Amino acid sequence: MERTVTIDKLYEGCRAGSRQAQEELYRALAPKMMGVCMRYAKSTFEAEDMLQAGFIKVFTHVGSYRGEGSFEGWIHRIMVNTAIEAYRRNVRGGPHIAIDEVYDDVQHTFSMDRLECEDLIQVIRELPDGYRMVFNMYALEGYxxxxxxxxxxxxxxxxxxxxxxxxxxxxEKIKQLEGGAYETR
Amino acid sequence: MKRDKEDKFDRQLREKFDGFTPEVPPGLWGKIAEQLGEEKQQPLRGKKRRISTWWMAVAATLVVVCGLTYWFNRPVEVTYLHGGAALPEMEGPKPAPVSEPEKEISPAPEPLDAERVKRLFAKRTDKAGNRLAKITAANTDEGTAARGVAVTASAGSGSAKEEEILPVEQPAGRSARLEEAAVALEEPVLAGVPDIQPPVVLDDVEDTMLAVAPSEKPSFGVSSILNYVVGAVDQREEKLVTFSNDEEGSLKLDFNFSLARNKKKKIK
Incomplete structure (x- = not known):
C-alpha cells in the first residue's frame, strides 16, 4: 500500500517533468520490469534495450496515463508493448521457425521450487520467437x-x-531440468 | 480437467516469476536520462528541418520552372538599322560602356585625311567610268541602240565627252552620298569610329545595301520543338498543325483545316 502511494506520488513528479521523480520511479520499478523484458527478449542485452526504450516511452508519454488502473500496471503494459514492437521489427523477413509436435503429458504436476527463475527464463528463451510471445502473453500476462x-x-x-x-x-524441457523429480498425481 | 491442469502450470510459472527482480545494469539510468534530454530538443528541431527542406525544394522547383518558361518564351531580339539618323547623336558624349571596351581592344584611331579620301573617291569614279565606257562601246558596235541616250552619245563623241557623261551614268545620288560621307569623315567625332568603311564597300551593291532586310537567324524555341513533335506524329508533307513565332516572340498556331476534312472523309 505504501509502495503504491509512493509510485502515485512519483507519477505527479514525472508528469511535471521532474528528473528526480523520474529517477526514483526508475529505481523503484526497473528490476521488476527487467524481469518482464527478460521473459520476452532473446538475450539480456535485448532485454536491457527493451527496458531503456520502455522507460523512455513511460517518461515521454506519462501525460497519456488516464488513471485507469494502477500506474505500475500501466508501465507494465508499456513494457509488454515495447516487447511486441521489437518482435514485429525482428519478425519482418525473418524465417518462421516452428517446433515439432510434442506429446503433452498433462498427468504430471511440476514442482518448480527447485528451479531458479533464470533457469526457467533460459528455457523460455529457447522457444521460437512467435511461440515465446504467445506463451508469455497468454500464460503469464493474461491476454x-x-x-x-x-x-x-x-x-x-x-x-x-x-x-x-x-x-x-x-x-518437456522443465521435466528434463528437474531430472524426473516431479510428482505424479 | 485438462484445462485445470494447464491453468495450474501457467499459474505456477506466473507465481514463480511474480517476485523475479533481476539485477539492472548500473549505467542504464544514465543512458535513459541522456536520451530524455535529447528527446526534449529533437522533436522541434526535426520538424523545423523537415519543413524548411520541403519549402526549399518547392521554391527551387518554382524558380527552375519559371526560368525555363521565360527562356523558351523570351522575346526575339529585333535589330534596327539607323543609317544616317544615328550620326548626329554620336556627336554628343559617348556612353561609357560602349566606348571604353573598344579603346582597349582596337588601336588608337588615326584621323582620316579628307583630301586623301576625296582622291580615292575620284580614282574609283574614274575606274567605274572607264568600265562603263567599255561596255557601252561594245553595245554600240553590236548595233544595239536601246541602251539609252547617254550611252549612245558617249559612244559617238569619243573619250572627251565620256568624262562629262559618266557622272550622269552613275546611280542617282551616289556622288552626293560619297561627298556627304567624306564631309562627315572630316568631323573629329566620326573619325574616332574605326568600323566605318563606306568607300570600300560601296562598289556595285550600295543602292541595295540599305534596302536589304536584316538577315534573321532561325530561332530555336518552343515552336521548333513543337513542330518537331508534330512532325514525328504527323508524317505527311503538309502538317495539320504548324507552330511559329512572330517578331514579338508570341507563339502562333496554324491549322490546316483542309487536311482535317480529308482525314474525316478517310475515316468514314
Missing amino acids: SHKEIAEALNISEGASKSQLSRARAWLK
Missing part, C-alpha cells in the same frame, strides 16, 4: 487469444496452436 492475434498479426487459431505447442514443449 486473450483475440488480443494476441491482433497484436502479433496472426489468426486466433494460430495463437491457440502455438500456445499449445509451446506449453507442451516447455513442460
Whole structure:
C-alpha cells in the first residue's frame, strides 16, 4: 500500500517533468520490469534495450496515463508493448521457425521450487520467437487469444496452436531440468 | 480437467516469476536520462528541418520552372538599322560602356585625311567610268541602240565627252552620298569610329545595301520543338498543325483545316 502511494506520488513528479521523480520511479520499478523484458527478449542485452526504450516511452508519454488502473500496471503494459514492437521489427523477413509436435503429458504436476527463475527464463528463451510471445502473453500476462492475434498479426487459431505447442514443449524441457523429480498425481 | 491442469502450470510459472527482480545494469539510468534530454530538443528541431527542406525544394522547383518558361518564351531580339539618323547623336558624349571596351581592344584611331579620301573617291569614279565606257562601246558596235541616250552619245563623241557623261551614268545620288560621307569623315567625332568603311564597300551593291532586310537567324524555341513533335506524329508533307513565332516572340498556331476534312472523309 505504501509502495503504491509512493509510485502515485512519483507519477505527479514525472508528469511535471521532474528528473528526480523520474529517477526514483526508475529505481523503484526497473528490476521488476527487467524481469518482464527478460521473459520476452532473446538475450539480456535485448532485454536491457527493451527496458531503456520502455522507460523512455513511460517518461515521454506519462501525460497519456488516464488513471485507469494502477500506474505500475500501466508501465507494465508499456513494457509488454515495447516487447511486441521489437518482435514485429525482428519478425519482418525473418524465417518462421516452428517446433515439432510434442506429446503433452498433462498427468504430471511440476514442482518448480527447485528451479531458479533464470533457469526457467533460459528455457523460455529457447522457444521460437512467435511461440515465446504467445506463451508469455497468454500464460503469464493474461491476454486473450483475440488480443494476441491482433497484436502479433496472426489468426486466433494460430495463437491457440502455438500456445499449445509451446506449453507442451516447455513442460518437456522443465521435466528434463528437474531430472524426473516431479510428482505424479 | 485438462484445462485445470494447464491453468495450474501457467499459474505456477506466473507465481514463480511474480517476485523475479533481476539485477539492472548500473549505467542504464544514465543512458535513459541522456536520451530524455535529447528527446526534449529533437522533436522541434526535426520538424523545423523537415519543413524548411520541403519549402526549399518547392521554391527551387518554382524558380527552375519559371526560368525555363521565360527562356523558351523570351522575346526575339529585333535589330534596327539607323543609317544616317544615328550620326548626329554620336556627336554628343559617348556612353561609357560602349566606348571604353573598344579603346582597349582596337588601336588608337588615326584621323582620316579628307583630301586623301576625296582622291580615292575620284580614282574609283574614274575606274567605274572607264568600265562603263567599255561596255557601252561594245553595245554600240553590236548595233544595239536601246541602251539609252547617254550611252549612245558617249559612244559617238569619243573619250572627251565620256568624262562629262559618266557622272550622269552613275546611280542617282551616289556622288552626293560619297561627298556627304567624306564631309562627315572630316568631323573629329566620326573619325574616332574605326568600323566605318563606306568607300570600300560601296562598289556595285550600295543602292541595295540599305534596302536589304536584316538577315534573321532561325530561332530555336518552343515552336521548333513543337513542330518537331508534330512532325514525328504527323508524317505527311503538309502538317495539320504548324507552330511559329512572330517578331514579338508570341507563339502562333496554324491549322490546316483542309487536311482535317480529308482525314474525316478517310475515316468514314
